[in-house]
Amino acid sequence: MTTTAERLRCDAARNRERVLAAxxxxxxxxxxxxxxxxxxxxxxxGIGTIYRRFPTKSALLDELARPYFERLLTTARAAQAHPAxxxxxxxxxxxxxxxxxxxxxxxxxxxxxxxxRPLRDEYIRxxxxxxxxxxAGGRVRADVNxxxxxxxxxxxxxxxxxxxxxxxxxxxxxxxxxxxxxxxGGDQPLTTRPITSADWESLVASGPxxxxxx
Amino acid sequence: MTTTAERLRCDAARNRERVLAAxxxxxxxxxxxxxxxxxxxxxxxGIGTIYRRFPTKSALLDELARPYFERLLTTARAAQAHPAxxxxxxxxxxxxxxxxxxxxxxxxxxxxxxxxRPLRDEYIRxxxxxxxxxxAGGRVRADVNxxxxxxxxxxxxxxxxxxxxxxxxxxxxxxxxxxxxxxxGGDQPLTTRPITSADWESLVASGPxxxxxx
Amino acid sequence: MTTTAERLRCDAARNRERVLAAxxxxxxxxxxxxxxxxxxxxxxxGIGTIYRRFPTKSALLDELARPYFERLLTTARAAQAHPAxxxxxxxxxxxxxxxxxxxxxxxxxxxxxxxxRPLRDEYIRxxxxxxxxxxAGGRVRADVNxxxxxxxxxxxxxxxxxxxxxxxxxxxxxxxxxxxxxxxGGDQPLTTRPITSADWESLVASGPxxxxxx
Amino acid sequence: MTTTAERLRCDAARNRERVLAAxxxxxxxxxxxxxxxxxxxxxxxGIGTIYRRFPTKSALLDELARPYFERLLTTARAAQAHPAxxxxxxxxxxxxxxxxxxxxxxxxxxxxxxxxRPLRDEYIRxxxxxxxxxxAGGRVRADVNxxxxxxxxxxxxxxxxxxxxxxxxxxxxxxxxxxxxxxxGGDQPLTTRPITSADWESLVASGPxxxxxx
DNA sequence: CATGAATGAGTCTTCATTCAT
DNA sequence: CATGAATGAAGACTCATTCAT
Numbered sequence: 015m016t017t018t019a020e021r022l023r024c025d026a027a028r029n030r031e032r033v034l035a036a037x038x039x040x041x042x043x044x045x046x047x048x049x050x051x052x053x054x055x056x057x058x059x060g061i062g063t064i065y066r067r068f069p070t071k072s073a074l075l076d077e078l079a080r081p082y083f084e085r086l087l088t089t090a091r092a093a094q095a096h097p098a099x100x101x102x103x104x105x106x107x108x109x110x111x112x113x114x115x116x117x118x119x120x121x122x123x124x125x126x127x128x129x130x131r132p133l134r135d136e137y138i139r140x141x142x143x144x145x146x147x148x149x150a151g152g153r154v155r156a157d158v159n160x161x162x163x164x165x166x167x168x169x170x171x172x173x174x175x176x177x178x179x180x181x182x183x184x185x186x187x188x189x190x191x192x193x194x195x196x197x198x199g200g201d202q203p204l205t206t207r208p209i210t211s212a213d214w215e216s217l218v219a220s221g222p223x224x225x226x227x228x
Numbered sequence: 229m230t231t232t233a234e235r236l237r238c239d240a241a242r243n244r245e246r247v248l249a250a251x252x253x254x255x256x257x258x259x260x261x262x263x264x265x266x267x268x269x270x271x272x273x274g275i276g277t278i279y280r281r282f283p284t285k286s287a288l289l290d291e292l293a294r295p296y297f298e299r300l301l302t303t304a305r306a307a308q309a310h311p312a313x314x315x316x317x318x319x320x321x322x323x324x325x326x327x328x329x330x331x332x333x334x335x336x337x338x339x340x341x342x343x344x345r346p347l348r349d350e351y352i353r354x355x356x357x358x359x360x361x362x363x364a365g366g367r368v369r370a371d372v373n374x375x376x377x378x379x380x381x382x383x384x385x386x387x388x389x390x391x392x393x394x395x396x397x398x399x400x401x402x403x404x405x406x407x408x409x410x411x412x413g414g415d416q417p418l419t420t421r422p423i424t425s426a427d428w429e430s431l432v433a434s435g436p437x438x439x440x441x442x
Numbered sequence: 443m444t445t446t447a448e449r450l451r452c453d454a455a456r457n458r459e460r461v462l463a464a465x466x467x468x469x470x471x472x473x474x475x476x477x478x479x480x481x482x483x484x485x486x487x488g489i490g491t492i493y494r495r496f497p498t499k500s501a502l503l504d505e506l507a508r509p510y511f512e513r514l515l516t517t518a519r520a521a522q523a524h525p526a527x528x529x530x531x532x533x534x535x536x537x538x539x540x541x542x543x544x545x546x547x548x549x550x551x552x553x554x555x556x557x558x559r560p561l562r563d564e565y566i567r568x569x570x571x572x573x574x575x576x577x578a579g580g581r582v583r584a585d586v587n588x589x590x591x592x593x594x595x596x597x598x599x600x601x602x603x604x605x606x607x608x609x610x611x612x613x614x615x616x617x618x619x620x621x622x623x624x625x626x627g628g629d630q631p632l633t634t635r636p637i638t639s640a641d642w643e644s645l646v647a648s649g650p651x652x653x654x655x656x
Numbered sequence: 657m658t659t660t661a662e663r664l665r666c667d668a669a670r671n672r673e674r675v676l677a678a679x680x681x682x683x684x685x686x687x688x689x690x691x692x693x694x695x696x697x698x699x700x701x702g703i704g705t706i707y708r709r710f711p712t713k714s715a716l717l718d719e720l721a722r723p724y725f726e727r728l729l730t731t732a733r734a735a736q737a738h739p740a741x742x743x744x745x746x747x748x749x750x751x752x753x754x755x756x757x758x759x760x761x762x763x764x765x766x767x768x769x770x771x772x773r774p775l776r777d778e779y780i781r782x783x784x785x786x787x788x789x790x791x792a793g794g795r796v797r798a799d800v801n802x803x804x805x806x807x808x809x810x811x812x813x814x815x816x817x818x819x820x821x822x823x824x825x826x827x828x829x830x831x832x833x834x835x836x837x838x839x840x841g842g843d844q845p846l847t848t849r850p851i852t853s854a855d856w857e858s859l860v861a862s863g864p865x866x867x868x869x870x
Numbered sequence: 871c872a873t874g875a876a877t878g879a880g881t882c883t884t885c886a887t888t889c890a891t
Numbered sequence: 892c893a894t895g896a897a898t899g900a901a902g903a904c905t906c907a908t909t910c911a912t
Contacts, residue, residue, distance in 0.1 A: 029893090049884090061894080063893055169390075169402060173386070186419050187422075188379055188383060188406075191372075191376075193409070202404070239875075239911085240874085265902080275878065277876050279904065280874090477905085478906075488872055494871075597811060612851055615850075616834075618847055624833060627836075636829075637829065693882090704897060712883085
């Protein structure tokens with residue numbers, strides 16, 4: 015009995031993984047422009063099986079986003095652990111971009127996914143700490159705040175999405191420029207009011223950028 | 229006679245404009261995810277009328293892109309005419325972003341549209357001149373080339389698309405940082421090889437980013 | 443006044459001819475699978491002009507059939523005038539096939555067209571005379587009647603339609619065989635009852651074969 | 657298990673048959689001028705069900721053609737097995753016509769359908785054997801070849817299509833004449849060069865005659 | 871009268887989702 | 892539980908015909 019039940023659970027879990035793996039593959043290849051039936055075929059399961067696990071195609075895509083964000087979070091934690099606090103900010107931003115590039119999820123600006131919500135808080139807190147370290151070390155201009163960092167990472171991610179497949183690595187030049195701009199150096203002040211938490215929430219909640227599928 | 233002929237063309241032209249206006253509205257609201265029938269309804273014409281002027285939904289979207297690029301080109305020419313050559317580069321980049329923000333075409337990275345093709349050449353040439361001016365005036369670091377400028381503008385446009393509706397003006401902070409990075413100042417060298425013309429062509433030709441419709 | 447009126451009538455007549463010529467061309471090229479708009483373009487007139495002359499696309503096609511039948515009738519009359527009465531039947535059948543082949547109206551089994559109706563009577567009468575001549579000369583088996591001749595011509599026409607474009611002239615072998623079968627020679631009797639006038643009417647009126655367009 | 661699996665397949669198969677039956681009915685009634693939706697309605701299924709089995713309306717029509725050709729082939733094989741070799745040719749031609757008449761597929765000159773392709777070879781080979789038998793028995797004139805037989809059957813089929821619904825059996829008179837012409841008897845030689853294999857291919861491949869749908 | 875712009879019903883096809891087996 | 896068959900609401904596009912200019 016137990017065995018049977020476990021077997022079932024086991025099979026179910028494996029199926030779930032297969033479906034997610036197939037969906038991820040397809041997402042990497044085509045963005046959200048793939049069919050649920052294609053996922054089923056590639057996963058080697060029936061279409062009904064997918065709908066048993068995921069109520070909706072959109073829910074399936076959400077589930078794709080979760081590990082992506084977990085990997086990002088791991089990256090963020092690693093940067094926090096960097097021995098030289100002053101280096102943490104650049105290390106962090108570069109590592110995030112690198113991770114995004116490696117991850118292969120293109121057109122994957124998935125931050126407003128339901129699953130991303132809980133992760134975002136930890137993420138923001140991490141950024142706050144890292145930025146404070148950089149500031150203490152005099153490695154960042156005074157007028158940027160954690161949300162600026164979020165926007166930078168977001169933008170570079172979009173650039174990676176847009177270009178990495180066509181011309182790999184190009185985004186690095188761009189990232190270099192931005193990091194250069196981040197460093198202190200008697201530069202002209204930023205021309206717009208600081209980004210607030212509320213702004214950030216609005217951004218993340220705003221439909222168009224983040225819409226999945228269709 | 230002339231009057232009659234023109235009247236006809238007049239009405240037809242007005243309908244054409246109505247269709248384009250409706251399509252633009254819908255594009256601003258939903259990106260390319262709108263129905264030809266919606267366009268017809270909003271324009272107050274039959275569906276056949278749309279297909280009389282535009283052989284395809286995709287052609288209609290192309291036509292949407294055309295004035296957008298023409299406005300960008302006008303902006304570029306204006307920047308070239310700026311009295312102080314050294315100022316031209318920053319003026320140019322800011323003006324392009326501004327124009328894009330004002331234009332309201334969101335998710336509108338339309339550079340690979342058929343209609344954009346002929347405009348691109350003039351655009352690139354303008355950038356070359358402007359960059360040379362800035363370099364002569366010592367206002368830009370030595371290791372950036374015209375294609376870097378193209379990528380910058382492209383990226384900022386994407387950022388505007390993504391954020392301007394949710395939190396207006398935020399993109400300006402980002403742009404400030406990048407412009408700061410563009411200025412000379414003994415900064416760290418760029419970590420990746422320069423972008424070539426061929427890279428640029430690949431970028432622009434790469435389907436996924438720029439594909440309209442579907 | 444008169445001049446103007448005549449000019450008008452003249453222009454109108456010429457337009458009518460142009461439309462018919464364009465339609466015929468298109469019919470030869472594509473069968474009935476062409477657009478009214480294509481006719482207008484090729485004729486160099488507006489679409490409204492066509493609808494002024496011909497109430498319907500189908501009526502236009504009918505009008506195409508008229509000269510075709512008139513040519514056939516001329517052919518029939520010529521055969522009647524052949525000096526050797528006994529030769530008239532084969533001459534007639536061959537000439538009809540030839541005329542059909544030359545005419546170039548493919549998939550043009552137009553016998554049930556409204557315009558063909560009045561011509562059919564004269565046609566049948568001609569066949570009757572010709573057949574009587576052949577019979578008097580002992581050049582045709584006794585058990586065929588005028589309607590058999592009609593069916594033969596009809597069938598060969600269909601064969602021409604089907605094959606002449608792909609492999610010209612092949613239909614002649616076939617026609618030879620049939621003519622051979624028509625000649626007297628102690629052959630096996632025909633296995634089916636003679637075709638009556640009523641049969642002929644049914645045939646000609648039967649939809650599927652003759653349907654134009656769509 | 658097996659039962660379940662087969663049940664599924666069973667129902668699906670039944671639906672498939674229903675769809676084919678409905679399509680055949682409609683084809684008999686209207687030729688290819690019917691709607692996929694009509695098929696669905698008449699078959700009592702959703703439109704999607706049709707598209708699950710047949711990727712295209714054209715593929716559905718192909719599938720209609722398949723059994724038709726298989727029946728023809730069976731007929732051909734039966735004629736080859738006729739005890740008296742000399743009789744085989746006429747038996748064959750008559751049987752083919754008969755089968756076509758009974759089959760009820762009107763306007764069904766479907767020989768260039770994809771599904772017909774593989775059957776054609778066997779068909780031609782059968783005709784060759786049968787013709788040789790007839791020639792050995794002195795029952796056919798010397799100057800006809802297998803392709804002539806093909807053209808004869810094709811033409812008679814067209815005649816059946818055109819007339820059988822309006823006046824049943826009339827085609828038999830015609831067929832009698834042609835068979836008469838096929839027999840030897842010191843008749844006039846055929847006036848055109850023999851039909852070659854290449855001719856036959858051209859014929860079959862020539863679009864206009866055989867094109868299904870639209 | 872001529873023109874060609876406008877119309878919109880009708881066609882094929884796709885795909886997320888439900889449901890019988 | 893798994894399967895994959897069934898569903899049907901859209902969506903893009905065509906074309907005969909009408910009608911304003």
